[in-house]
Amino acid sequence: MHHSSQHFDQHMNLHTSLKQNIQNIKETLGDSSDIVIRNIKIGENECVEIGVVYIKGLVDTEAAQNFIMESLMLDIKGTTLESLLSSKCILETIKNSILTVTDIKDVQDFEMLFDKILSGYIIILVNGFAQGFTVGLPGYEKRNVSEPSSEGVVRGPREGFTESLHTNITLIRRKIKHPHLWLESKKIGRMTKTDIAIMYIHGIVNEDILKELKSRLDKIDVDSILEGGYIEELIQDETYTPFPTVYHTERPDVVAAALLEGRVAIIIDGTPFVLVVPALFSQFYQSAEDYYQRADFATCMRFLRILSFFIALLAPSLYIAITTYHQEMLPTPLLYSLAAQREGVPFPAFIEALSMEITLEILREAGIRMPTAVGSAVSIVGALVVGQAAVEAGLVAPAMVIVVSITAIASFAFSSFHMAISIRMLRFVFMLLAASLGLFGITVGIIALVLHLCRLQSFGVPYMSPFAPLLLSDQKDTLIRVPQNMLVSRPQSIVHKNKIRKQSPDYPDSKQPE
Structure with missing residues (x-):
């Protein structure tokens, strides 16, 4: 019985028949040559049939063999299992007692199944059950962390972002080890389903900016997001101007500093440039190195x-x-x-x-x-x-x-x-x-x-703040940079609460608000 691929493409649930499910997966993916489908039978009289499906190149094949195939085929010789195999809770058994991997989720419909398999997950289906698991063992090639080519410094960290979303998040997390550094994920692009992460520090970030950014991201409805420039153009303010109103950088230290000033970072999978909003005019004339050299220099x-x-x-x-x-x-x-x-x-x-x-x-x-x-x-x-x-x-x-x-x-x-x-x-x-x-x-x-x-x-x-409107307290870090011990408050134009960076003996009113 053949279904057209449109028929079950979207929200249709999985079948109980393993054969039918595999048939549907093959048809939708055009029987592409890089799909790996492995059927195995376990149990005393091979009563349980299991299908393992993944895409070659997106998955760490060695880990799949060691932690999935081996667990399913070799580690289930126990007699306790034989009694369970005949009962209804075989799915629970496989999930809780057999598989040794951490990232396991249930999958019940084809939409989620295709989303996961194309994101580098392994799908495990069991004959007789209209549900399965997705197991995360990603293993695609990625570039190592190297020195950023677009922003050079004489003194300062030498590591730059890469094209991998998770590597980039890790680089920022290594700079700010605080539980209030929060991360929200989205997928944007109907065809590319690009992973995008929004990062901010809860309690410092300006909530209005965060809300505005989220609403602009939710409005995006395009086929593809291939680089940060797509997002930058789609979320920037609706004004015709040659000047950039979204900042992008290849340096984790710049992003960490921006987050600590109450800004929001947008990390896009597949590009080594992280976007930072809001971007002000004065920001484009500052270098990361300004804070690592002496203030007068x-x-x-x-x-x-x-x-x-x-x-x-x-x-x-x-x-x-x-x-x-x-x-x-x-x-x-x-x-x-x-x-x-x-x-x-x-x-x-x-x-x-x-x-x-x-x-x-x-x-x-x-x-x-x-x-x-x-x-x-x-x-x-x-x-x-x-x-x-x-x-x-x-x-x-x-x-x-x-x-x-x-x-x-x-x-x-x-x-x-x-x-x-x-x-x-x-x-x-x-x-x-x-x-x-x-x-x-x-x-x-x-x-x-x-x-x-x-x-x-x-x-x-306002793009020209802190010059227009004039904010005197912010002048300490625009044209001039005062010494570190005087950089007490965060930029007033961005942050409206938790304005004080540190307690300073010279400023009696700088106690951190609880």
Whole structure:
């Protein structure tokens, strides 16, 4: 008797006939060649028939042989069992007395059965019973914990997340050994059924943010989630902006620090990037290393990053504006020098800058996409050779090459790659404003940018806090970083309860609220 696969696909319960169940499993999975189905008979006169089903490659085969097959076939020679085999409680016996594995659950319908078998579980079915067990012995290949490639530090932990959800959760748990570090799991994606975990510290987390995040995750209804970027795009606030409002990181120490500030982490199976919400503007200019170096050094580095933000955003546009419209701002010797350089250049400064910037972007993209062995050669050699040749051919002034190079280097100075992308896009807008309206255009652009940034929110938290709205207590860890013994309170913009990090003799009111 053949069922069409649609017939029992969803919520249909298992049959009592083992043969029928196996037939249904085969049909639904298209009789794929990596399904392993093993029938065994146990008991004195082979009265009990058991089917073991799993998918090759998702399961630890050795463990399956040692802990399931061996237990079922060899360990049941006892006479007590013979009497039980004839009775109704054979399922209970197998579950409670025979199998030596920890992760066992009952399965009664096909929906759960397929969900488990495709997630790397072993299914055990017994003839005559309309239910079975799922046993968890996952054994797929995964990458070892290695150093994160996207966020380098000189001093600090060298371990980064991997593509395995459980490894990533373990890395965070090793940093925060507190019973209030809570974890909630979900599956998202109709086809991929990707495992997703939400992590937060109960008692510190902002409940409104948590509730908002859960409701946004529940609304997601898509076929597939293949990487954290899918989730990031689906849960971010509904505003058109080049700026990222969800933070992602490859470093467990950064996630642990974010959780302790009352944020929520979203871990997605299959990607080494963990999302953190809410994300504020100031967060993208901080590096994990700021907290491992001395406070004065960390503060200097932060100012350096903010300076490089302005250079990356405005250097080409300021050059265009001043050389095109405001030559009187330059000292006379410099003006003569620039004029002499530009003498043979046929293009206006804007076209010159635009062509150089676009060339640079192409080189950068090519460097990323090329095979690793040649990637670095393309970006460095390419930039030098093209720049040098352009100057000698008289197409570009040497000063312009310097400006473009400094801009490119400055955009690599801050730790967050996805903030650098936003700056690269906005740079072209500012160049256009400078070419058309000079310094006035740049000023208008900056005002519009500040207004736009102040309008943004990330999960209900103003994007520019603690600058706008101004929170004085949070200034201790934004532009500057005060010494550790003064970092007493958590960020006020995020946390509304349990604000004090530690008891400090200098702050009499810092006792931890119970």
